[in-house]
Amino acid sequence: MKSTLLLPTLLLLLTSFATAQEDPEEETFSERCEGLVSTFSAADTDILLASYVTEGTTMDFPHSVGTGCALSSTSLADMCRLRLNVTTSTTSSVIVEVFMPTDWSSKGERFLMTGNGGLGGCIQYPDMTYGTKLGFAVVGHDNGHAGLSGLPFLNRPEVITDYSWRALRVAGQIGKSVVNHFYPSTISKSYYMGCSGGGRSGLKAAQEFPEEYDGIVSAAPAINWHRVMSVAVQIFKATGTPGSPTHLNLAQWNKVHQMVLDQCDGIDGVLDNVVEDAMKCQPRPEALLCGPGQTWATDQCLTAAQVATVRTVYSPVYGNNGRLVSPRLNPLTQEFVGYPFMYGGVPSSITEEWYKYALYSDPNWTIANDFTLDTYDDDFQTNPADVSTSKTDLTDAKNNNTKILMYHGLTDCLISSENSYLYYESVSRDMGLPSSQLDPFFRFFPIAGMDHCYSGQGAWFMGGSVQYGPAGALDVDPSDSVLMTMVKWVEQGIAPETLTGRKLVNGVVTGEKAHCKHPLKTTYKGTGDHNLASSWECRAA
Ligand SMILES: *[C@@H]1O[C@H](CO)[C@@H](O)[C@H](O)[C@H]1NC(C)=O
Ligand SMILES: *[C@@H]1O[C@H](CO)[C@@H](O)[C@H](O)[C@H]1NC(C)=O
Ligand SMILES: *[C@@H]1O[C@H](CO)[C@@H](O)[C@H](O)[C@H]1NC(C)=O
Numbered sequence: 001m002k003s004t005l006l007l008p009t010l011l012l013l014l015t016s017f018a019t020a021q022e023d024p025e026e027e028t029f030s031e032r033c034e035g036l037v038s039t040f041s042a043a044d045t046d047i048l049l050a051s052y053v054t055e056g057t058t059m060d061f062p063h064s065v066g067t068g069c070a071l072s073s074t075s076l077a078d079m080c081r082l083r084l085n086v087t088t089s090t091t092s093s094v095i096v097e098v099f100m101p102t103d104w105s106s107k108g109e110r111f112l113m114t115g116n117g118g119l120g121g122c123i124q125y126p127d128m129t130y131g132t133k134l135g136f137a138v139v140g141h142d143n144g145h146a147g148l149s150g151l152p153f154l155n156r157p158e159v160i161t162d163y164s165w166r167a168l169r170v171a172g173q174i175g176k177s178v179v180n181h182f183y184p185s186t187i188s189k190s191y192y193m194g195c196s197g198g199g200r201s202g203l204k205a206a207q208e209f210p211e212e213y214d215g216i217v218s219a220a221p222a223i224n225w226h227r228v229m230s231v232a233v234q235i236f237k238a239t240g241t242p243g244s245p246t247h248l249n250l251a252q253w254n255k256v257h258q259m260v261l262d263q264c265d266g267i268d269g270v271l272d273n274v275v276e277d278a279m280k281c282q283p284r285p286e287a288l289l290c291g292p293g294q295t296w297a298t299d300q301c302l303t304a305a306q307v308a309t310v311r312t313v314y315s316p317v318y319g320n321n322g323r324l325v326s327p328r329l330n331p332l333t334q335e336f337v338g339y340p341f342m343y344g345g346v347p348s349s350i351t352e353e354w355y356k357y358a359l360y361s362d363p364n365w366t367i368a369n370d371f372t373l374d375t376y377d378d379d380f381q382t383n384p385a386d387v388s389t390s391k392t393d394l395t396d397a398k399n400n401n402t403k404i405l406m407y408h409g410l411t412d413c414l415i416s417s418e419n420s421y422l423y424y425e426s427v428s429r430d431m432g433l434p435s436s437q438l439d440p441f442f443r444f445f446p447i448a449g450m451d452h453c454y455s456g457q458g459a460w461f462m463g464g465s466v467q468y469g470p471a472g473a474l475d476v477d478p479s480d481s482v483l484m485t486m487v488k489w490v491e492q493g494i495a496p497e498t499l500t501g502r503k504l505v506n507g508v509v510t511g512e513k514a515h516c517k518h519p520l521k522t523t524y525k526g527t528g529d530h531n532l533a534s535s536w537e538c539r540a541a
Contacts, residue, residue, distance in 0.1 A: 029052065029078075029080070029102050030052035030080075032080075032182065033050055033051065033052045033080030033081075033082075033100070033182075034050050034051060034052060035050075036050040036080070036082055036178070036181075036182065037050045039181070040082075040178060040181050040182075042086075042174055042177060044086055044087040044088075045084055045085070045086050045087075045174060046084065046085040046086075047082065047083070047084055048083040048084060048085055048095075049081065049082065049083035050080070050081070050082050050083075051080075051081050052078075052079075052080055052081075053075045053078070053079055053080075053081045054075065054078050055075055055076060055077050055078050055079075056074060056075060057074070057075045058072050058073075058074055058075075059072060059073050059074070059075060059081070059125075060072045061073070061125075063095075063146070064122070064146075064147075066147075067121065067122070067146045067147030067148065067149075068122070068147050068148040068149070069121065069122035069123070069146070069147060069148065070122065070125055070126075073125035073126065073128075073129060074129065075129060075132075076129040076130065076132055076133040077099075077101040077102070077103070077129070077132040077133055077135075078101065078102045078103075079099050079100055079101040079102065079132050080098075080099075080100040080102075080182065081097065081098070081099055081100075082097065082098040082100070082178060083095065083096070083097050083098075084096040084097075084098070084174060084178075086170050086171070086174055088144065088158065088161075088162055088166055088167070088170055089158040089161075090158075091156060091158045091159070092144055092156065092158035092159050092161070092162050093144070094141050094142060094143070094144045094162055094166075094167040094170055094171055095123070095141060095142040095146075096139060096140070096141045096142075096170075096171045096174055096175060097123055097125075097128065097139065097140045097141070098137070098138070098139050098175050098178050098179065099128050099129070099131070099132045099137065099138045099139075099140075100132075100137045100178075100179060100182055100183070101132040101135055101136075101137065103135055104135060104136075104137055104183055105183065105184070105185055106135070107134070107135020107136070108135065108188060108189070108487070108491070109183070109185055109186070109187055109188035109189075110135065110136045110137070110187070110188060110189050110190070110191060110487070111136065111137050111138075111139070111175070111176060111179055111187045111189070111190040111191065112131040112136035112137070112138045112139070112190075112191045112192070112193060112483075113138075113139050113140075113168070113171070113172050113175065113190070113191070113192045113193075113194075113205075113213070114127040114128055114131065114138060114139065114140045114192075114193060114194060114198065114465070115127075115168070115192070115193070115194020115195070115197065115198020115199070115200075115201040115202060115465070116140075116141075116142075116143050116194070116197050116198050116201070117195065117196040117197045117198060117453075117466070118148055118196070118197055118350050119148055119149065119150045119153075119163070119197070119350055119353060119354065120142075120143040120145075120148075120163060120197045120198075121142045121143055121144075121145045121146045121147045121148060121149075121152070122142070122147070122148060123140040123141060123142055124140050124194070124198065124465070124466065125140065126466060126468050127140070127193060127194070127198075127465050127466060127468075128140045130463075130468045131193075131483075134483065134484070136191070137175075137179040137183075137187070139171055139172065139175030140171075141167050141168070141170075141171035142167070143162060143163050143167045143168075143197075144158075144159050144161075144162025144163055144166070144167040145159050145162070145163065148349075149349075149353060150349075150350075150353030150354055150356070150357040150358060151353065151357055151363075152357075153353075153354075153357040153358040154357040154361060154363060155361050157384070157385070160358050160384045160385045160387070161385040163385070163387070164204070164384070164385035164386055164387040164389075165201075165204045165208060165385070165386070168201050168204065168205060169205075169209060169212075172190075172205075172212050172213075173212075176190070176212075189214045189215070189487070189490055189491060190212060190213050190214050190215075191213060191214065191215045191216070191217070191483065191486060191487070191490075192205055192213045192215070192216040192217065192218075193217040193464070193465050193482075193483055193486075194217075194218065194219065194465050195218075195219035195220050195452075195453035195454075195464065195465035195466050196219070196220050196221070196222055196414070196415065196452065196453055197222050198219075198465055199218040199219045199220050199221030199222060199223075199406075199465075200218075200221045200222040200223050200225070200389045202216045202217065202218035202221065202404075203216070203218050203221050203223055203389055203404075203406070203423075204389045206218070206394060206397045206402060206404045207389065207391040207393075207394065207396075207397075208391070210394075210396050210397035210400045210402040211396070211400045211402070213402055214401070214402060214403065214490045215402070215403045215404075215405070215486040215487065215489060215490040216402060216403070216404045216405070216486075217405050217407075217464070217465070217482055217483060217486050218404065218405070218406045218407075219406070219407050219408065219453060219464055219465050219482075220407075220408050220409060220412055220414075220415050220417075220420070220452055220453055221389070221406065221408075221415070221419075221420065221423075222389075222415055223388070223389040223390055223419065223420075223423055224326075224388060224389070224390045224419055224422075224423065225379075225383075225387045225388045225389060225390075226325070226326075226376065226379040226380040226383070226388060227317070227325060227326035227327070227416070227419055228326070228414075228415050228416075228419070229350075229351045229354055229355070229379055230317045230319075230325045230326045230351075230376050230379075231317060231326055231329055231414075231415075231416060232347055232348035232350065232351040233317075233347065233351060233367055233371060233375070233376075234312065234313065234315075234317045234326075235313050235329075235342060235347075235348075236345075236346070236347040236348070236367060236368075237371075238308075238309045238312035238313050239309055239313070239342075239343065239345060240309075240345060241345035241346075242344070242345045244345075245303065245305040245306075246305045246306065246308070246309045247306075247309070247343075247345060248302070248306050248309060248310070248343060249343060250343050252296065252302065252306065252343075253342065253343050255288065255300055255302075256285065256288065256302075256310050257332075257333075257334045259283065259285065259287055259288050260281065260283045260331045260332055261273055261275075261332070262287075263281070263283045263284065263287070264278075264280075264281035264283060264331070264332065267280050267281060268448075268522075268523070268524060269524045269526070270524050270530045272457075272530050273449070273457040274448050274449035274457050274458040275332055275410070275448060275449075276448045276521060276522045276523070276524075277448075277521050277541075278330050278332050278410040278411070278417070278446075278448060279418065279421070281330070281331055281332055282331075283314070283331050285302070285307045285310040285311055285314075286307055288301055288302045288307060288310075289301060289302060289303075289304060289307050290302060290303060313329065313342075314328055314329055314330075314331040315328050316328045317376075319373045319376040319377060320373045320374065320376070320377060325376045325380075326416060326419065327416050327418035327419055327421075327422060328416060328418060329413060329416050330410055330411060330412065330413075330416060330417055330418065332410060332411045333411050333412065333413030333451070334411060334413070334451070334456075334457070339413060339414065342413060347367045347368070351367070352366065352367050354379075355367065355371075355375060355379065358384050358387075359375075359378060359379055359382060359384065360378075390423075392423070392426040392427045392429075392430035392431070393427075393430055393431060394427055394431065394441070394442060395431065397441060397442070398431075398440075398441045398442075401441070402441065403441055403442075403486065403489050403490055403495075404441060404442045404443070405443050405445070405482065405485070405486055405489070405496070406420060406423075406424070406442070406443070406444045406445070407444070407445040407446070407447050407462075407464070407482065407499060407515075408420040408444075408445075408446060408447065408450075409447045409449075409450025409451050409452060409453070409456060409458075409460060410446055410447060410448050410449070410450065410458075411448075411449060411450060411451050411456050411457070411458075412450070412451060412452045412453075413451065413452060414452045415452065417446060420444065420446075421444075421446070421518070424438075424442075424444045424518060427442065435518070435519055439495065439517075440495075443495070443496065443517050443518075444517065444518040445496075445498075445499045445515050445516070445517055445518065446515070446518055447459075447460060447462075447499070447501060447515050448513075448515070448522065449503070450501070453465060453466050453467070454466055454467045457503075458501065458503060458513065459500075459501035459502050459503040459511055459512055459513035459515070459533075460501050460502075460503070460504075461501060461502040461503070461504050461509075462480075462481060462482045462499055462500060462501045462502070463480075463481025463482055463483060463484070464481070464482045464483070480500045482499055485499065496517070497516070497517055497538065498514035498515055498516055498517065498538065499514070499515045500512065500513070500514050500515075500533065501513055501515055503531065510531060511530075511531030511532070512531070512532065512533045513533050513536060514533045514536065514538075516538035517538070519540075519541060520538040520539060520540060520541075521538070521539055521540075521541050522536050522537075522538060523536060523537055523538070523539040524536055525537055
């Protein structure tokens, strides 16, 4: 492995030697970047690439072919790009990318770690480039395996350990040492930003190694992992396959969504397809039940079996002996189009592959044939590599002065937003701290009308993780973005009372809202344009 690097390393050594002789004082940024191949070294680390990239360059990722990960991304800054392979055990390794913009020192000398989604082998390039645009030196990593499939977990516990926490830890440490080596000055503050699986990783850092970050932004975190896995099983078991009496097609789910809005939209006093305090939404799907002689075709109504499906999909998940496994999925979810497992009669591949490859190490295992309620218990008890990320004692984070900002869209159809409320309340009880005393280091913002990480009917755009690239949202840098909000909290001590979000229609801002910090409620004042943030205020429930 090392020997394949020898020739390019030698050539680069010679090149940089020659350059240094010509112009000993003024090695350019790009020379210093490409010289990293020889100037930087660390244990168990191979440098795969060190290259200067100008803003606007399309970076191709040939190694991503066939993995389901992005094949290219556009650089948003002039920067040094480094790609490393770090060995984490005799049977595992992590690919790490480090993006170091030219304009760093004047932008606060900040470090940013990004996180991944799903089963997590896709480096989050859009978050990385976004970070460089704001002047951060940014690190991304593949969580210890390539691609979106869980197959690499099969009989490889070290790969699961990387996925759970070690890839993040190793990538952060090596990334920081590269950044400190590369620039003339050292890192001033370190941040983390991620959503979904990446939200879980952020909280893992908060729980286990908070001293590595000054500020952690965790969105829609996949914590209490066994809960997150269970929801997809419940959906699949309830809907059955297309054609079965319990199944609803896409048009029928859209009708259900309208029914939920009809019953719940007014809860916050404003009819705008967005519901603040969505936990109050307890829809009654029987409103759609067909009477005698009525059918979907003639009356757009549902059979009793279908109504029961809707009830189950939006109910908590219960396991053996009636034990609560997971809180319910919020009934305001409307992402059916984007996530066919809701209606397609095929279980979520994330859950299925987690159970079969990581939990049971049996490639023949399927939810359809092999799932029983014991599976929930097995996942909870086995908790491979402590992926659960459910530790509620954040004393180390508090004492390390690490700030944690968590937010969760209330129309998230993949990860129940109620899971995040439960986590917050568990931290409060476990640490014996009322919310006023969590505020100095841990704040939670429920975001009405935000789907999973991005998109939705509400004012969801806040410059958060994965909100730029995939969502096709604004290519701007609002100084009140959630990341810069965290920077202000860490560096100026200005703690956020609200998070500003924008509603977007076809990429155009049509509304704004200041989302309140839990347990305060974002409340309509009773008068004024509901698209203006000034028409709302934070009130105690
Ligand atoms: C990274 O290193 C490991 C050895 O630890 C090796 O098996 C793997 O092929 C390397 N990956 C790349 C992309 O070089
Ligand atoms: C910071 O967190 C680490 C755990 O990551 C812990 O060992 C250490 O005691 C904490 N520091 C303080 C000052 O509490
Ligand atoms: C999976 O099924 C195949 C064929 O059905 C069989 O040959 C194989 O032994 C099974 N593997 C396991 C781990 O049970």
